[in-house]
Structures are given as structure tokens and as C-alpha cells.
Amino acid sequence: MTIEKSAVAGTLESSDAMVTVEPSKNGIELELSSSVMNQYGRQIKAVVLETLDRLEVKNCKVTVVDKGALDCTIKARVECAVFRSCDKADKNIPWGGAVR
Amino acid sequence: MIPRPRPQRFRLRRTMMFMNAQKPGLIKDAYIYGCDSIMLDLEDAVAENQKDSARFSLYHALKTIDYGDTEVIVRINGLDTPHWQEDIRVCVAGGADGIRIAKCESAQDVKTVEAAVLEAEKEFGVEIGRTLLMAALESPKGILNAYEICSASDRMFGVAISGGDFRRCMQTKFQPDGVDMLAARGHMLVAARAAGIQCFDTVFTDLDNDEGFMAELMQNKAMGFDGKSLINPKQIRPVHELFAPTEKEVIWAKKVVAAYREQSAAGVGVFTVDGKMIDIAFIPGAERTLKLAKACGMDDGGLV
Structure with a gap:
């Protein structure tokens, strides 16, 4: 998928993460801040990159503000932000396909 | 990936707790609270x-969280x-146990949802017929059409009244004695029993009013509801305690079921237990008592 415009998903509540995606031409640029950076920073980063890879996003500036979200929540927020950036978040989501 | 077991159409559903699926x-x-079912909400709780x-x-x-024995139902947005x-x-792709149809008003509403569920089961390779349905009746029309709604599909396991919308339609508000919804609750219960499905009461929203909550629960139990929708974990325990059978009821039910098995094996249809006449009509009630007792940890469930 191609990031066509900036989009945000998630909140700053505990156990959640706020993910912003923006168009870019320089591959994947990830900016991460987390309340559990020392313990889980690497894991969160891996989940974000894997999710973008599965969605075939090649170029994207992604900003993640994590408040202790589980992997499943990080995935959900990244996916939602990407689909929103393409105006495709409302229907015909490939559940079990690229979203899994 | 957590493979959930095939949902059971009829199981114990004393407590069904609402949760915002977005949070x-x-x-x-959510499984730690010990409610029988959780109701993940895509409707009113989500902006x-x-x-x-x-x-x-x-x-x-x-797909990720192991809810164990807790049933997982999803409330979808209105048609x-x-x-x-x-x-x-x-819901179907994720493997939810069931779907709650909001603002259901006719058998056609159930059939519309059923058709979409079937299509989704085919699309995602989910076992056909796995996904159960229940309906929320929120309007006078929904209540009046309760029987056709209850009997509209083999997937239907229950029906629930939704107090907020219903009271608004009826130009009334919450009354401590329940008179505001007495006729509607009664009608819905009769319809659900006639169709052979379960019946659930609405949420009690005043979390600080423990006395009012208990009064409503006692009325629910007396009227024959299977369970209640809840909005807070603190409401679970009172429901489970109140809906639990008494020690005396459990002993009686055990005697009845044991005697019935013995007598029917010997070819006897009607007999007495402690001087009271018993026949097959008493058995489903007694078995239900034993299932409740097992769920409440009062009995080993050897007979059910």
C-alpha cells in the first residue's frame, strides 16, 4: 500500500498506542517513544516493521507513541492508520490476509 | 492465534458484560472477571x-487473547x-462466538444478518453455522414482534431487552418497581420461552444504587430471566450469587434426576419423590438447577 496522506489511529490511554503515518520517499522511517522503552522497545519496533511489511508499505514516516500496548494493539493501530491514509479503512478489509 | 472451541447454542449465560471494543x-x-459472556461493543460505545x-x-x-471459557459476543451496529x-x-473472520443484533425489529432483520453471516463464513472458511446470533429488542415494534424474531433462525440463542431506548420510546423512565417495562419484559419472556431460546434483561446503570440493583435482580429471577447485561465487573458477583440455586433446591434436583433415571430405566413414567409427584416434565428444570449448581461450584455436576 502507498501512504497517500497523513493518518492517525489509537489514543494515548494506558495500554494503547498512537500511531501516525505520513507520506515519505525514503523507505521506512520509524520514530518510537514508549513508556516501556527499555523493556520492550525492540519488540515494539519489530512488530511495527513486520506489520508495515505485511501491508507492503515501502515508504512511510511512522511515529509511534506507546503507552504499554500489547503487540495485538500495536498491530491494530498501525494497520488502521495505513488503511486510513488510503481511505480504505471502512470496508472490505482483508481480514486474515494482509491483516492478521 | 487462539482457536476458540465451537460455540454452544445453549449454555449458562447469567452475566453478559459490555466492553468497548475500541479500548x-x-x-x-476481560476474562479475569469471571462473567459468563463478554459483549464487545462496536455500536454505541464507539464514536x-x-x-x-x-x-x-x-x-x-x-485472534490473540485467550478468553478461555468466557463466551465472546460482539454487538454490531444497527442495520x-x-x-x-x-x-x-x-466478527466472523475473528471467530467471535456470536453476534448481537442491535435494534432488532423483525424476523427479516435476523434473516438479513444471517445471510451476511453465512456469506462471511464462506468467505473466511469458517464452519457454516458456527456463528450464533442474539437480538436486542429496543423498541415497541421489536417487543411486539418478539416471537417471530426469536424463532427466525436456528442460530438464535437468545433475546435481550434494551432499557434505555425502550423507555424513551414509551415516554417513561426507570421505576424502582420495574412497572415501566413490566409488560415488555413479560411479553419478551413468553416469546423467548415459546421459541425455546434464552432471555436476558437490560443493564442497570446506576452503579451506586446497590439496593436498586438487587431489587431489579430479584425481579429478574422471579420472572424467569436467564441472565442480565452488565456494565461493570462489580455487578457480576451479585448476579451469580442470586441466580445460584439454594442448597435445598440442589438436593431436591439431584433426587429427582437420579430417581427419574432409575424409574425410567425400569419402565416407570410417573412416580413420587418425598411424597411429590414427578414425571418427565420436571426433569429439564431439575437439570437446569444442577447445571447452575455446577457452575456455581456447589455440586460436582455428576448428574449433568
Whole structure:
């Protein structure tokens, strides 16, 4: 998928993460801040990159503000932000396909 | 990926707790509260501009979190919204046990949802017929059509009244003695029993009014409800305690079931237990008591 415009998903509540995606031409640029950076920073980063890879996003500036979200929540927020950036978040989501 | 066991159409459902599917902090450990079912909400709890996000959150929760024996139902958006079809796709793809149809008013509403569920089961390779349905009756028309709704599909396991919308339609508000919804509750119960499905009462929203909550629960139990919708974990325990059978009822039910098995094996249809006449009509009630007793930890469940 191609990031066509900036989009945000998630909140700053505990156990959640706020993910912003923006168009870019320089591959994947990830900016991460987390309340559990020392313990889980690497894991969160891996989940974000894997999710973008599965969605075939090649170029994207992604900003993640994590408040202790589980992997499943990080995935959900990244996916939602990407689909929103393409105006495709409302229907015909490939559940079990690229979203899994 | 957590493979959920095939949902049971009829199981114990004393407590059904609502949770906003959009809030990870709520849904990640909802099974610890010990309610019989959780109701992940895509409808009123989720703001209009977060419906998409709630579905992603729901999908991964369903696929990742092990809810164990807790049943997982999803409340989808009404059929008059642009959201319900995608809601159904995500529920089926994620493997939810059942779907709650909001604002249900006719058998046709159930059939419309059923058709979309079937289509989604085919699309996602889910066992046909796995996904159960229940309906929420929220309007006078829904209540009047309760029987056709209850009997509209083999997937239907229950029906629930939704107090907020119903009271508004009826130009009334909450009354401590329940007179505001007495006729509607009664009518819905009769319809559900006639169709052979379960029946659930509405939420009690005043969390500080313990006395009022207990009074409503006692009325629910006396009227014959199977369970109640809840909005807070603190409401679970009182329901389980009140809906538990008494020691005396359990002993009686055990005697009846044991005697029935013995007598029917010997070819006897009607007999007495402690001087009271018993025949096959008493057995389902006694078995239900024993199932409740087992769920409440009062009995080993050897007979059910």
C-alpha cells in the first residue's frame, strides 16, 4: 500500500498506542517513544516493521507513541492508520490476509 | 492465534458484560472477571469516527487473547447504519462466538444478518453455522414482534431487552418497581420461552444504587430471566450469587434426576419423590438447577 496522506489511529490511554503515518520517499522511517522503552522497545519496533511489511508499505514516516500496548494493539493501530491514509479503512478489509 | 472451541447454542449465560471494543485496556484481560459472556461493543460505545479502528482492535483481540471459557459476543451496529456489513465480516473472520443484533425489529432483520453471516463464513472458511446470533429488542415494534424474531433462525440463542431506548420510546423512565417495562419484559419472556431460546434483561446503570440493583435482580429471577447485561465487573458477583440455586433446591434436583433415571430405566413414567409427584416434565428444570449448581461450584455436576 502507498501512504497517500497523513493518518492517525489509537489514543494515548494506558495500554494503547498512537500511531501516525505520513507520506515519505525514503523507505521506512520509524520514530518510537514508549513508556516501556527499555523493556520492550525492540519488540515494539519489530512488530511495527513486520506489520508495515505485511501491508507492503515501502515508504512511510511512522511515529509511534506507546503507552504499554500489547503487540495485538500495536498491530491494530498501525494497520488502521495505513488503511486510513488510503481511505480504505471502512470496508472490505482483508481480514486474515494482509491483516492478521 | 487462539482457536476458540465451537460455540454452544445453549449454555449458562447469567452475566453478559459490555466492553468497548475500541479500548485495549478493557478488552485485553476481560476474562479475569469471571462473567459468563463478554459483549464487545462496536455500536454505541464507539464514536462514529472510530468504527474502523474498533474493528482492527477487535479482530486482533479475538485472534490473540485467550478468553478461555468466557463466551465472546460482539454487538454490531444497527442495520440502518453503513457499518453493519463490515462489522459482520470482522466478527466472523475473528471467530467471535456470536453476534448481537442491535435494534432488532423483525424476523427479516435476523434473516438479513444471517445471510451476511453465512456469506462471511464462506468467505473466511469458517464452519457454516458456527456463528450464533442474539437480538436486542429496543423498541415497541421489536417487543411486539418478539416471537417471530426469536424463532427466525436456528442460530438464535437468545433475546435481550434494551432499557434505555425502550423507555424513551414509551415516554417513561426507570421505576424502582420495574412497572415501566413490566409488560415488555413479560411479553419478551413468553416469546423467548415459546421459541425455546434464552432471555436476558437490560443493564442497570446506576452503579451506586446497590439496593436498586438487587431489587431489579430479584425481579429478574422471579420472572424467569436467564441472565442480565452488565456494565461493570462489580455487578457480576451479585448476579451469580442470586441466580445460584439454594442448597435445598440442589438436593431436591439431584433426587429427582437420579430417581427419574432409575424409574425410567425400569419402565416407570410417573412416580413420587418425598411424597411429590414427578414425571418427565420436571426433569429439564431439575437439570437446569444442577447445571447452575455446577457452575456455581456447589455440586460436582455428576448428574449433568
